[in-house]
Amino acid sequence: MPKLNVLLLENIHPVAEEALIEAGHSVKRVNGALKEDELIAKLDGVHLLGIRSKTNVTAKVLAASSARDLLAVGCFCIGTNQVALADAMRRGIAVFNAPFSNTRSVAEMVIAEIIMLARQLGDRSREVHQGAWKKVAAGTHEVRGKTLGVVGYGHIGSQVGVLAEFFGMRVVYFDIAAKLPLSNNQALKSLDAVLSQSDFVTLHVPETPQTKGMIGRAQLDVMKKGACLINASRGTVVDLAALADDLKRGHLGGAAVDVYPEEPEGNLDSGFTTPLQGLPNVVLTPHIGGSTSEAQEAIGREVAHSFIKFAQGGSTTGAVNFPHVELGTTPDTYRLIHVHQNVPGVLRDVNRVIGDAQANIHAQVLSTNAEIGYLVIDLDAAVTGQVVSSLKGLLTTIKARALS
Numbered sequence: 001m002p003k004l005n006v007l008l009l010e011n012i013h014p015v016a017e018e019a020l021i022e023a024g025h026s027v028k029r030v031n032g033a034l035k036e037d038e039l040i041a042k043l044d045g046v047h048l049l050g051i052r053s054k055t056n057v058t059a060k061v062l063a064a065s066s067a068r069d070l071l072a073v074g075c076f077c078i079g080t081n082q083v084a085l086a087d088a089m090r091r092g093i094a095v096f097n098a099p100f101s102n103t104r105s106v107a108e109m110v111i112a113e114i115i116m117l118a119r120q121l122g123d124r125s126r127e128v129h130q131g132a133w134k135k136v137a138a139g140t141h142e143v144r145g146k147t148l149g150v151v152g153y154g155h156i157g158s159q160v161g162v163l164a165e166f167f168g169m170r171v172v173y174f175d176i177a178a179k180l181p182l183s184n185n186q187a188l189k190s191l192d193a194v195l196s197q198s199d200f201v202t203l204h205v206p207e208t209p210q211t212k213g214m215i216g217r218a219q220l221d222v223m224k225k226g227a228c229l230i231n232a233s234r235g236t237v238v239d240l241a242a243l244a245d246d247l248k249r250g251h252l253g254g255a256a257v258d259v260y261p262e263e264p265e266g267n268l269d270s271g272f273t274t275p276l277q278g279l280p281n282v283v284l285t286p287h288i289g290g291s292t293s294e295a296q297e298a299i300g301r302e303v304a305h306s307f308i309k310f311a312q313g314g315s316t317t318g319a320v321n322f323p324h325v326e327l328g329t330t331p332d333t334y335r336l337i338h339v340h341q342n343v344p345g346v347l348r349d350v351n352r353v354i355g356d357a358q359a360n361i362h363a364q365v366l367s368t369n370a371e372i373g374y375l376v377i378d379l380d381a382a383v384t385g386q387v388v389s390s391l392k393g394l395l396t397t398i399k400a401r402a403l404s
Contacts, residue, residue: 010052013300074303092339092399096306101298102290113256144168149198157204207234226253235259244275254281323367333378335403
């Protein structure tokens, strides 16, 4: 297996570096996020790039000559909107993420925020810190018997629903795709149905053109008077100015927000602003839903494992922008990888190149999408270097490399 150069940014958990070094790769770390030009300057000779949510891998970055060796990007988080996915695919660069590892951390925070909002704990804590003593029961409630509406019933949303039931809550949800309900969670037919029935609404949707501004003035007006909104998904999903107005006029009873349309690239002692600051019963946190030691370690292991499987065997299982291929290893064979344009005749040309090299194909797996094909081939002769060199001469080839 060839030794690959790995660049890890944004304080990715050390467990990722340890796993990659143990697998035989060379790792460099940068503690913070990098801006576009800074990232371009760092990419020369890099094969695998690890980022979190603050570094943007743009089309300009991917097109830079310094990115010519880049094979894969690992997003050590759930979201991948910080990567130009289509451009990466067309350049033969697979993108991996960690869709499962911080699920529990986010779900637990949402449950905590539901209780905080129900009891107005944020306000009471702040008052005591300031020397005030305001022991009141008016406007505070138990969560038992209340309805929680979950918008987006994926890995996190479904787990929030299960945990909420342990507190005696009724759980309803809406998702654009049909999802099997867990426990006694109930699917509703529309977003408005969830908003109108729920005492608490929690959002767990990705950032897409369809979800941008999904919760605006019209949707807030549909919510029950005194209900609370929680957003730990993406900052563009909620119109924060509309939410602030709704809270000021007393229609909603509170909100908890962890994500914002524009977030600082690094930690700030002061200077961050949002329309929600200073409003009563509003919990504001700095995008920490998945920021627990357990989650960051699990994410480090998950994405590093994807990198290692990709480097060792060409596995693209779990890639968000690539056809999925995973071929088991066989002793005494020699593996090569071919990423190509998805046009007729490519497999014929590849097989001709292999035949010209006097090699037999032991195994061959091809998967395609509308634009590219991803081919993993095991040969019975040690001619992968020769074959890769010839494959790079094909007009349809995007990337070709030998693994053994």
